[in-house]
Amino acid sequence: MKNELNAASKYLIYTYGCQMNVRDSETIAGLLENVGYVNGTLEDAELVVFNTCSVRHSAENKVYGKLGEVLALRRKRRPDMLIALGGCMAQLPEVRQRLKKMGVDVVFGTHNVHELPALIDMAQASQKPVCQVWEHEGTIIEPLPSIRKPGFSAFVNIMYGCNNFCSYCIVPYTRGRERSRLPSEIIREIKDLAAAGYREITLLGQNVNSYGRGLSEEVDFADLLLMVNNLEGIERIRFMTSHPKDISNKLLYVLAEGGKLCEHIHVPLQSGSNLILDRMNRGYSREHYLELVAKIREYIPGVAISSDLIVGFPGETEEDYLDTLDMVEKIRFDAAFTFMYSARSGTRAASMEKQIDIDDKKERLARLNKLQYQIATEINHQLEGRIDEVLVEGISKTDPEKLSARTRTNRIINFSGQKDLIGKLINVKITKAGTFSLFGEVI
Ligand code: SAH
Ligand code: SF4
Ligand code: F3S
Secondary structure, eight states, X not given: OOSXXXXXXXXXXXXXXXXXXXXXXXXXXXXXXXXXXXXXXTTTOSEEEEEEOOSSHHHHHHHHHHHHHHHHHHHHHOTTOEEEEEEGGGGOHHHHHHHHHHTOSEEEOSSOGGGHHHHHHHHHHHTSOEEEOOSSOOSOOOOOOOOOOSSSEEEEEOEEOOOOOOTTOOXXXXXXXXXXXXXXXXXXXXXXXXXXXXXXXXXXXXXXXXXXXXXXXXXOHHHHHHHHHTOTTOOEEEEEOXXXXXOOHHHHHHHHTOTTBOXXXXXXOBOSOHHXXXXXXXSOOHHHHHHXXXXXXXXXXXXXXXXXXXXXXXXXXXXXXXXXXXXXXXXXXXXXXXXXXXXXXTSGGGGOSOOOOHHHHHHHHHHHHHHHHHHXXXXXXXXXXXXXXXXXXXXXXXXXXXXXXXXXXXXXXXXXXXXXXXXXXXXXXEEEEOSSEEEEEEO
């Protein structure tokens, strides 16, 4: 641990988990740069921050793996390096125990990100590890500085936390109770983003459909979308995540307007079995979900529907699992994120009977993926020959010779084109389809 911060101290942030964490890391970068840090690499960073995720065991393992590497580097050649860890893992007492033993200098939680610079100062002044985590959420602290990733697309939080307590999920424990930001704060932020050249925004919340509950003014998510829709400069609006039990007809009416509101909705099904849905505490049945999908497709022509699915929830029989496959076949999701159930200590499902064997989970996941990939590929093939409006995001990650863009339905499309197209909305013809992306040409 080094003694004092000089103006040229460098920081590096490792970010794990969901968009919430990506956004929080932008805030962490803003807070650090405000007190004089500049962005660095592992080679020259005096401060390494881990912004962590605990949604599944595998997410935690990734963090422990990288943390081990960085700790070893500090031991071998970089005794001055300061290591801080925040995010969802830091909210869990048993994780904090382990971090203490490992030698992490600063531990901070999801509710007190703003305190990070002060905690770093404390650790440096005392030459002792500092751990400060708020057990519960406070009021929303804003505005906080942030350094956004460069580009044309930005994340905007509209709410924090979750009240749903799905029985498998750690998020309500790590992110606290649901609270919504004031519409005026959200609008101010988006206006600033538009002025800074951002063209697309994604509104973020664990369950955006319950936006506005608890605010003194009467406002719901559909109202908020309409307000954002009126802002000049923003050309595309996306949002996630929608909970199937809370999607209102009013919201669908608003989305049917199209325009800036993109035709994509992420609405996690989790399981196709009513028994499992009930034990997951999801609050809807497969019949409700099927009706909802039909309604979404009726209101929003050309809409893409994506989902999250979990296999191997405690007590999931082959029959329950086949119900999930059946829903996937019936609905034909445009995309789906598929997960093996991972027991999270402290959640209700972790202590349920009949935990499923890992080999069975793997086998169920493989079968599900095979089916889902086949469906996604078929749907994508049907798009060949079509002309779509896309927002050009930058150079393709898979082929540096090509540009990468996103369709309104959230598909990635790669094509040859001049770099000055980056940041623009253009039309491309879809020439070839893959499972996860498309290829096209500028027209
Ligand atoms: N709030 C969002 C997403 C939360 S986490 C929602 O409600 O949809 C993202 C996804 O991770 C979830 O949708 C779920 O499919 C998955 N997930 C959450 N906890 C999990 C666990 N313990 N094991 C496996 N997958 C999990
Ligand atoms: Fe987790 Fe359920 Fe809340 Fe999503 S809605 S964050 S899955 S508890
Ligand atoms: Fe992970 Fe926390 Fe997001 S557990 S998925 S980083 S809310």
